[in-house]
Amino acid sequence: MQSGGHIGSDPVVCEEYGYGLGTHDGILVLVYRCDGRVDFGESREDFLHQLYWTPDGVLATVGGFVTGREGFWARRAVTHEVTAAGAQTVYRVCLREMPPALRDVRTGGVSVSPEAIRLLESLGRDGVPLGEALVARERIMAGLAVSTSGFVGHHAAGSGFAMTIARTLTRDPADRTQLDEWAGRLHTSVKTVQRDFEREFGMSYSRWRTVTRLRAAKALLQLHPVGQVAHQVGYDSPSAFVAAFAKEFGYTPGRIRSPH
Structure with a gap:
């Protein structure tokens, strides 16, 4: 080949x-x-x-x-x-x-x-x-x-609710669907979804979403400036994104070089 x-x-x-x-x-x-x-x-x-x-x-x-x-x-x-x-x-x-x-x-x-x-x-x-x-x-x-x-079927250990949501949010971290909306779509309760996130990922839905957004941001910062990345991963403002990024990783996103 x-x-x-x-x-x-x-x-x-x-x-x-x-x-x-x-x-x-x-x-x-x-x-x-x-x-x-x-x-x-x-x-x-x-x-x-x-x-x-x-x-x-x-x-x-x-x-x-x-x-x-x-x-x-x-x-x-x-x-x-x-x-x-x-x-x-x-x-x-x-x-x-x-x-x-x-x-x-x-x-x-x-x-x-x-x-x-x-x-x-x-x-x-x-x-x-x-x-x-x-x-x-x-x-x-x-x-x-x-x-x-x-x-x-490949990855869920529990009911599958958390993995269904995870698949969507890892592909589009800026998705703004709230947890109660997810529960409604999946015909279950917010408490059940929260429990499934704890079972699958060892953390709450909100914590998992934050980690997922910031991991995606690390990749995007190689490609785009900070302000653009903030919106691509679902933050309303660059300042909120910078604060969350620094809290998670111990340094600001400006340390990651982009071509801009």
């Missing part, structure tokens, strides 16, 4: 692990160790489907964000943009075969099951036997889903 389409700032390291290359059922796993902004995509890849996933940060895309429970899928011959920011690892999986659940998806966030995550990470190292790697590839492809129900 060939891989292409990486532009912009360079990663510190790019490791390559290929299994069954040149065949329809092969898989290529590229592991990037990043320190700062790294851009992927923009130039079209006509030969391979691609899945981007990070275990320890946020990936910014044209339509929003993906975090560790989701990856970003790009079908072959579809232009896309993905940006990693800060010190993080990014896995880029290249496939010739289309995963069954993603046949109607051109680009976008997709759920990655815990098993698929484990197997994906296992392929990013030396010494994996070919037969074992190709079995892992099948399980990884089966562990991708595009629907909310698929995401909840």
